[in-house]
Amino acid sequence: MTKAVITGVAGFLGSNLALKLLTEGYEVIGVDNISTGRISNIDKLNPFPQFQFIKADITQQSILDNEKMVKIDEVYHLASPASPKWYQASPFNTISVNTVGTMHMLELTKKHGAKMLYSSTSEIYGDPEIHPQSENYKGNVNTWGPRACYDESKRLGEVYCYLYHSLYDTRVTVARIFNTYSSGLWQEDGRVISNFVTQALKGEDLTVYGKGSQTRTFCYIEDTITAFRKMMASERSNGEIFNIGHPKEYTILEVAKLVKKLTNTTSNIVYKELPEDDPKVRCPDISKAISVLGWKPRIELQEGLTRMIEEYKNQI
Numbered sequence: 001m002t003k004a005v006i007t008g009v010a011g012f013l014g015s016n017l018a019l020k021l022l023t024e025g026y027e028v029i030g031v032d033n034i035s036t037g038r039i040s041n042i043d044k045l046n047p048f049p050q051f052q053f054i055k056a057d058i059t060q061q062s063i064l065d066n067e068k069m070v071k072i073d074e075v076y077h078l079a080s081p082a083s084p085k086w087y088q089a090s091p092f093n094t095i096s097v098n099t100v101g102t103m104h105m106l107e108l109t110k111k112h113g114a115k116m117l118y119s120s121t122s123e124i125y126g127d128p129e130i131h132p133q134s135e136n137y138k139g140n141v142n143t144w145g146p147r148a149c150y151d152e153s154k155r156l157g158e159v160y161c162y163l164y165h166s167l168y169d170t171r172v173t174v175a176r177i178f179n180t181y182s183s184g185l186w187q188e189d190g191r192v193i194s195n196f197v198t199q200a201l202k203g204e205d206l207t208v209y210g211k212g213s214q215t216r217t218f219c220y221i222e223d224t225i226t227a228f229r230k231m232m233a234s235e236r237s238n239g240e241i242f243n244i245g246h247p248k249e250y251t252i253l254e255v256a257k258l259v260k261k262l263t264n265t266t267s268n269i270v271y272k273e274l275p276e277d278d279p280k281v282r283c284p285d286i287s288k289a290i291s292v293l294g295w296k297p298r299i300e301l302q303e304g305l306t307r308m309i310e311e312y313k314n315q316i
């Protein structure tokens with residue numbers, strides 16, 4: 001039986017990945033300090049006898065010696081606040097989890113001869129000067145601003161991955177994740193899709209920052225999880241970075257209008273000041289994932305949003 005460690009298991013991506021792996025018979029050790037994650041996500045995993053949970057902060061070295069950490073094959077390192085609302089609320093913790101926490105997970109991977117997937121982010125491209133962004137693009141990130149704690153620490157996390165791979169031959173693959181969504185997003189999470197759908201279903205105004213002309217792309221959770229699985233399984237992914245996202249680009253205003261249409265809400269769209277360093281465009285070039293992993297997303301935004309809205313209706 002394959003044994004996987006998932007950090008950030010109480011979060012959006014971690015809990016969905018754990019559910020998928022457990023359903024397929026994996027043994028899963030989930031680690032989380034429940035900072036931005038939710039206990040209700042762990043409750044869904046507890047019925048599986050092959051699931052074990054460790055409540056811990058991965059920036060503490062003691063995680064390496066935890067008695068449950070035996071015979072590990074795969075490490076999915078997903079712990080880190082991901083929404084600007086949360087990573088800016090505790091910037092020093094954000095830096096620690098992406099640097100010291102990543103080093104601990106690489107150490108664990110090395111010790112067990114396992115393979116690690118590191119969850120990097122499209123944010124490492126900052127406010128990009130080339131469009132769409134391929135993995136070769138080195139980025140345009142501001143060190144002197146409210147997003148820097150996340151963007152720069154994720155970049156340093158990639159450096160740790162590079163060093164363990166090149167110095168110690170540790171097997172590691174890096175996913176630069178672009179916006180992923182589904183009803184698994186916590187309504188209070190603060191990310192654009194969960195904000196819009198929650199506001200629309202509650203009949204509140206939809207908040208657009210700036211003019212809404214900034215672009216983003218949106219990948220449904222199932223596609224992102226499939227990409228993670230392919231990255232872990234592929235021999236050719238070792239020591240490689242992949243953009244994981246949907247390549248269809250939307251302006252934020254287009255997304256707000258689509259949510260309005262799909263929810264049939266009477267809510268209006270209101271405009272607020274654009275936050276500092278908000279990227280103007282963001283779109284992945286996924287040709288590497290297509291050619292090396294044979295992966296591309298299948299679920300279009302309208303279909304994913306329709307599913308999400310139905311499920312959110314039951315939750316709100």
Ligand SMILES: NC(=O)c1ccc[n+]([C@@H]2O[C@H](COP(=O)([O-])OP(=O)(O)OC[C@H]3O[C@@H](n4cnc5c(N)ncnc54)[C@H](O)[C@@H]3O)[C@@H](O)[C@H]2O)c1
Pocket residue numbers: 007008009010011012013014031032033034035036037038056057058059077078079080081082083097101119120121122176177178179180181
């Ligand atoms: N979801 C996306 O669209 C997206 C996009 C780009 C990158 N990512 C990356 O993917 C990963 C997962 O994102 P998510 O959307 O599931 O975020 P999330 O906030 O829902 O989950 C992150 C989890 O990590 C846990 N955590 C935070 N610090 C920790 C620590 N020190 N020790 C142990 N656990 C800790 C939190 O409690 C939470 O359960 C993150 O690394 C994020 O940066 C996600």
